[in-house]
Amino acid sequence: MSSISLPAEFTLHRKNSYNRATTLKWIVSHARPYWWIVIMIVIGAIGNAALAAYVPVLTGDAFNSMIESPPDTSVLLPLALIIGISQVIRGVLQLGRNFGAELMAQRMERDIRDELYLSLLGKSMTFHNLQPVGDTMARSTNDVREVNFMFNPGVNLVVGSFMFIIMLFFAAPRYHPSLLITPTIFTIIYFIGLARYLKSLAPITDEVRATFGDMNTHLSESLDGVEIMKGAAQEGAEVDRFVSNARKVRDAFVRQGDLEGRYIAMLLLGTAYAGGLVHALLLFRAGTIDLGAVVAYFGLLRLLEFPTFTSTWAYSQISSGLSSARRILELINRETHLDQNAVGRATEMRGEVEFRGVSFAYPYPEGDAVIQDVSFKIKQGQTVAIVGQTGAGKTSLARLINRTYDVTSGQVLIDGVDVREWNLAALRSQISIIEQDIFLFSRSLSDNIAFGKPGATKEEIISASIASQAHDFILDFDQTYGTVVGERGVTLSGGQRQRIALARAFLTDPRILVLDDSTSAIDSATEDKIQRAIANAARGRTTFIITHRLSQIRWADLIIVFRKGKIAAIGTHDELMKTSEAYSRIFRE
Incomplete structure (x- = not known):
């Protein structure tokens, strides 16, 4: 990725400017x-x-x-x-x-x-x-x-x-x-x-x-x-x-x-x-x-x-x-409190991520911070598993990386640069987040896969589908990649939607990949194939996996245990099973 030319999110080009005073x-x-x-x-x-x-x-x-x-x-x-x-x-x-x-x-x-x-x-x-x-x-x-x-x-x-x-x-x-x-x-x-x-x-x-x-x-x-x-x-x-x-x-x-x-x-x-x-x-x-x-x-x-x-x-x-x-x-x-920083950094990422004393509370409703004084550093290309009970703040943590929200205090850095100093379009174009609730547009499967890369060739789309284990079930449809899915993808099963989302992420070739419990709806027969696909996709890029599945956690380079918005423990699986009661309790429950 040699250059970034995407439109920034908050100043999309307008043909005319209008006086909005009254x-x-x-x-x-x-x-x-x-x-x-x-x-x-x-x-x-x-x-x-x-x-x-x-x-x-x-x-x-x-x-x-x-x-x-x-x-x-x-x-x-x-x-x-x-x-x-x-x-x-x-x-x-x-x-x-x-x-x-x-x-x-x-x-x-x-x-x-x-x-x-x-x-x-x-x-x-x-x-x-x-x-x-x-x-x-x-x-x-x-x-x-x-x-x-x-x-x-x-x-x-x-x-x-x-x-x-x-x-x-x-x-x-x-x-x-x-x-x-x-x-x-x-x-x-x-x-x-x-x-x-x-x-x-x-x-x-x-x-x-x-x-x-x-x-x-x-x-x-x-x-x-x-x-x-x-x-x-x-x-x-x-x-x-x-x-x-x-x-x-x-x-x-x-x-x-x-x-x-x-x-x-x-x-x-x-x-x-x-x-x-x-x-x-x-x-x-x-x-x-x-x-x-x-x-x-x-x-x-x-x-x-x-x-x-x-x-x-x-x-x-x-x-x-x-x-x-x-x-x-x-x-x-209506004001938006997120600055796009149009003149900010727009170079290719390496993928090093660091949290320095990060705290975060949602703007509304106002209340206690969901993330409190979190600090850790992830090297380029590492795979990190984030685990914790429901409501611990795992998803909120992921949303701070691509500036869906800005931190309340502290810093999130990518390649040593505060994410607020990055051009927002450049930042988000190199980070792909796949959430559990997959959204698909009422368009063809091909268009949904290529959503993040509109100019993708058919060969690139098929290659991404094969990598995400979606190619075989797509061929079962009468119109294959031309099949139009229902609104929000309701005509597909949960596992099929998630594999389409994985294909979409693979096609954009992000430097940072976040999987937010994105394989929860995949059956056991497909899980092994998906694990290999994710492992292949994780090579050369920094990957965050938010999951409860032991099969996904084991091969992570680093595991972060979250509890009530704070880091309860950090280390490898074997280390944490020996030293962290909070981590071992997750698997006992």
């Missing part, structure tokens, strides 16, 4: 690359509103022509043609506005989803251990989709409706300046009412998104633990819990609908119609304006229908989108 700045920074679409939307909205306002103006002119004595019908055809052509142009502009809004919404959804996915991949295991998967899925799917809807139809309709209000202020004064009174009063009350409405709506939409996340969390946990649930005959209790969560979501939506139903916009519109028409008729009676102006002005007042109708749900969509954006940004901004 939710609004974050959304704007996502929209900024598509400024040309914003211009398209605004031009389309202005053109659409202007041509919509042009129709009642022409209608008023036509009305005046018809009430003349004698009626001047010669203007009707030109006016009709102008109206027809203007509305065709309006339709094109409206199409452009809607297309631009949809294009922008879809692109922003893609960008936000990509940013969130990269952020999740870059989070530490502390984050993933504490963050419910169901809630993460809700934010990654439903919340991201809500941000899409915030832009289209939300922002799209709000921009369009705002232009309709503006056009009324441009067109009404052409008949009489005082005709601005009604639209001015309407606009003031409209935006005051809208501000109060949005202030009341925000916490409700936050609750809607939060309750949906809680419901999704319970659903995810129920599906993951369905075997345990069925084994304990607790289907009824889990259904009751889900129904309770679903009821909370429903209640939140009902509260949102109730607030939307009490919004005063429709009442305000009717009042504006009545007040504006009375005002125009009074001016007509005084001889200040003609009848055509009254007709045109009332037609212009009807432009207020669009902002009124859209405000009853478009602003609700924007509020939901903002709530979703806050939830997404909160997840992205």
